[in-house]
Amino acid sequence: MKEKILITGGTGYIGSHTAVELIDAGYEVEILDNLYNSKAGVLERIEEITGVKPNFHEVDLRDAEALAKVMAEGGFGTVMHFAGLKAVGESVEEPLRYYENNVGGTINLLECMQEYGVHKMVFSSSATVYGDPGEVRYTEEMPAGRELSSPYGRTKYFIEEMLKDAARSDADFRVTILRYFNPIGAHKSGLLGEDPNGRPNNLMPIIMKVVAGEIPELSIYGNDYETNDGTAVRDYIHVVDLARGHVAAMQKLDGGERVQIYNLGSGKGTSVLEMVKAFSEAAGVALPHKVVARRPGDLAEFYADPSKANAELGWHTEHTIEEMMQDTINYLRKSGVEV
Ligand code: NAD
Ligand code: UFG
Numbered sequence: 001m002k003e004k005i006l007i008t009g010g011t012g013y014i015g016s017h018t019a020v021e022l023i024d025a026g027y028e029v030e031i032l033d034n035l036y037n038s039k040a041g042v043l044e045r046i047e048e049i050t051g052v053k054p055n056f057h058e059v060d061l062r063d064a065e066a067l068a069k070v071m072a073e074g075g076f077g078t079v080m081h082f083a084g085l086k087a088v089g090e091s092v093e094e095p096l097r098y099y100e101n102n103v104g105g106t107i108n109l110l111e112c113m114q115e116y117g118v119h120k121m122v123f124s125s126s127a128t129v130y131g132d133p134g135e136v137r138y139t140e141e142m143p144a145g146r147e148l149s150s151p152y153g154r155t156k157y158f159i160e161e162m163l164k165d166a167a168r169s170d171a172d173f174r175v176t177i178l179r180y181f182n183p184i185g186a187h188k189s190g191l192l193g194e195d196p197n198g199r200p201n202n203l204m205p206i207i208m209k210v211v212a213g214e215i216p217e218l219s220i221y222g223n224d225y226e227t228n229d230g231t232a233v234r235d236y237i238h239v240v241d242l243a244r245g246h247v248a249a250m251q252k253l254d255g256g257e258r259v260q261i262y263n264l265g266s267g268k269g270t271s272v273l274e275m276v277k278a279f280s281e282a283a284g285v286a287l288p289h290k291v292v293a294r295r296p297g298d299l300a301e302f303y304a305d306p307s308k309a310n311a312e313l314g315w316h317t318e319h320t321i322e323e324m325m326q327d328t329i330n331y332l333r334k335s336g337v338e339v
Contacts, residue, residue: 002025002026002027002028003027003028003076003077003078004027004028004029004030004074004075004076004077005022005027005028005029005030005076005077005078005079005080005250006029006030006031006032006070006071006074006076006078006079006080006118007019007022007029007030007031007032007054007079007080007082008032008033008061008079008080008081008082008083008109009032009033009038009081009082009083009084009124010029010030010031010032010033010054010080010082011031011033011035011038011039011040011042011043011056012033012037012038012082012083013038013183013193013194013195013196013239014082014124014180014183014239014242014243015031015033015080015082015083016038016042016045016046016192017187017192017239017240017242017243018080018082018242018243018246018247019031019046019054020046020049020050020187020192020243021240021243021244021246021247022080022246022247022250023046023050023052023054024050025247029054030054030055030056030057030070030074030076031043031054031055031056031057032056032057032059032061032067032070032083033056033057033058033059033083034058034059034060034061034083035058036085036197037085037086037196037197037198038195038197039195039197040056040058042192043056045191045192046192048189048191049187049189049191049192057070060105061083061101061104061105061106061108061109062100062101062104062105062108063108064108064111064112067108067109067112068112068115068116071112071113071115071116071118072116074116076118077118077120078118078120078121078122078250078253079109079113079118079120079121079122080121080122080246080250081106081109081121081122081123081124082124083105084101084102084105084124084155085097085098085101085102085152086152087152087201088128088149088150088152088153088201088297089150089201090152090201091150091151091152091155092150092151095151098151098152098155099151099155099158102152102155102156102159103155103158103159103162106159106162107162110162110163110166114170119170119172119173119174120173120174120175120250120253120254121163121173121174121175121176122175122176122178122246122249122250122253123159123160123163123175123176123177123178124178124180125156125159125160125177125178125179125180125261126153126156126179126180127179127180127181127235127263127265127302127304128148128149128150128152128153128156129144129145129148129153129156129157129160129179130142130144130179130302131144131145131146131147131148131149131153132146132147132149132299133146136233136269136301136302136303137267137302137303137304137305138179138263138302138303138304138305139263139305139308140179140261140262140263140308144157144160145157145161149297150297160177160261163175163177163259164259167258167259168258171258173258174253174254174256174258174259175253175258175259175260176249176250176252176253176259176260176261176262177259177260177261177262178245178246178249178261178262178264179261179262179263179264179304180237180242180264180265181234181235181236181237181263181264181265181266181302181303181304182202182203182234182235182236182237182265183236183237183238183239183242184203184204184236184237184238184239184324184328185204185238185239185240185319185323185324185325185327185328186239186327186328186330186331187239187240187327187331188240188327188330189334190327190330190331190333190334190335191331191334192331193327193328193331193332193335194208194239195335203234203272203275204328206218207275207276207279207287207328208328208332208337210287210288210289211283211285211287211332211337211339212332212337216288217288217289217290218276218287218288218289218290219289219290219291219292220272220273220276220289220290220291220292221272221292221293221294221295221298222291222292222293222294222295222298223273223291224294225294225300225301226300226301227271227300227301228271229271229273229274230273231271231272231273232271232272232298232299232300232301233269233270233271233300233301233302233303234269234270234301234302234303235265235266235267235268235269235270235302235303235304236266236270236275236321236324237264237265237266237317238317238318238319238323238324238327240319241264241266241317241318241319242264244315245262245264245309245313245315248309248313248314248315249262249309249313249315252312252313260312262308262309262312262313263304263305263306263308263309264304264306264309264315265303265304265306265317266303266304266306266317267303267304267305267306267307267317268303269301269302269303270321274321275321276289278321278322278325279325279328279329281322281325282322282325282326282329283325283329283339285339
């Protein structure tokens, strides 16, 4: 019998795809989420794909009592910790809410894990912790925490530091910090994808809203960067590749270093204009767009050096940008959008 995993934020975009991969790999999973940015219907979608409906706890991480109850009854071996707020712009306007939810929620979670003897965690961090390192290809050795562009990014960095301290103080604790680049795409079935509540901030969810007719056109933030075509370059990673990276990382937790850090990205950069072109080709329709001013805080170009994850986890990205677009379009169609 494989160990039982608690997935915080498991009805969310990345957590739900990871739940599917974990179930497919034979693990028993339970999901905890306050449904702030996701819907309970995701649980049935997971069941449709895997044949298993995970046990669900509608709990806020900041509610220590409710959390303790879940942990006391769960018998978990590992916690995969996705739950958090992630809107960069909103975090600038409401920084304390971000610290309270992301950092405060994680403190509760760690205390609870300690109390109930759960010693392993995989944490969702972000390439944003590298700040502006002055190089475009990020390796894990680069210093983190400098010149971070938002309170959101600082919550990720502070949590990383907290996790390192927790590991220093507890010889049994093992944590893997995964620094994601730009996750996009959807499950092949079209049953799971990115479906945030409220107004999206990221490129693909905005493109999806344009296609659905909810936003008239995509605003491209700047075409005067020093890149191939002047638009900003990012490392887009298919969400299923990212989810599989979590399974690989979790399987390496036992017996390794107390703290391990991996970039999860493809290692390839794609510009905003290339993304628009790829989407239009996959959908067979032109995507309305215009160029506007740069977005404050955006960097011109960055992508992952994923060689550490490739070598140590035996993990590689498998999906191309075209597949990311196809799967997004399939998800939109399955959700009733005409495209
Ligand atoms: P998401 O919003 O779809 O999922 C996060 C889930 O956490 C949501 O379902 C939300 O309801 C839940 N949640 C938030 N606060 C909670 C709380 N206090 N208690 C319980 N549940 C809570 O986001 P996602 O894209 O799946 O991201 C998952 C994680 O990965 C986040 O921590 C995010 O910061 C990180 N990350 C995401 C990206 C990205 O581009 N999507 C990039 C880097 C890192
Ligand atoms: N973009 C546009 N128009 C839009 C939205 C985005 O042109 O309407 C551009 C951005 O300028 C950027 C690219 O598309 O060049 C990607 O933007 P996203 O907002 O999708 O992603 P970011 O790279 O800005 O940020 C993402 C996550 C953050 C994370 C960061 C680093 O949203 O959480 O990657 O990992 F911190």
